[in-house]
Amino acid sequence: MDLKKIKEFVKLVEDSGIHELEITSGDNTIRIKKQSAQVVETVTVAPAAQVAPVQSDTPAAAVDSAKAGWKEVTSPIVGTYYSAPSPDSPAFVNVGDKVSSGQVLCIVEAMKVMNEIEAEFSGTIKEICVSDSQPIEAEALMFLIDPS
Numbered sequence: 001m002d003l004k005k006i007k008e009f010v011k012l013v014e015d016s017g018i019h020e021l022e023i024t025s026g027d028n029t030i031r032i033k034k035q036s037a038q039v040v041e042t043v044t045v046a047p048a049a050q051v052a053p054v055q056s057d058t059p060a061a062a063v064d065s066a067k068a069g070w071k072e073v074t075s076p077i078v079g080t081y082y083s084a085p086s087p088d089s090p091a092f093v094n095v096g097d098k099v100s101s102g103q104v105l106c107i108v109e110a111m112k113v114m115n116e117i118e119a120e121f122s123g124t125i126k127e128i129c130v131s132d133s134q135p136i137e138a139e140a141l142m143f144l145i146d147p148s
Helices: 003-015
Strands: 020-025 028-035 038-045 071-074 079-082 104-110 113-118 123-128 141-146
Touching: 003 020, 003 028, 104 141
Parallel strands: none
Antiparallel strands: 020 028, 028 038, 071 141, 079 104, 104 113, 123 141
């Protein structure tokens, strides 16, 4: 990875609500962590297979038996969660809304790109697990949907 790209990633972390960013390209892994008011960058060269996957803040075991039939919708990428297309627009979905496969649930912004996250199945939104404008990790739990 070239130095120019690394500087762009550092700038991304500085300018956003993201506290940590990890990027793997081939055998190179770059992790940038924001600590207090300054950004610290760490460059590690390691095979991609040795890099541990990012864990969700909410373990699957924490879902109680009443929620056992509900399906999870997780973030496919690291970014910032937005519940609506703009600050003055209504949320894409709310608790209790029925959604269908392919319906937009939210936006995850990553590197200034707005990524629409769509439902992969139909059901009823039972829980929204993140707050608007909150930074999220890849595979972080965003919604619980009852498919019945």
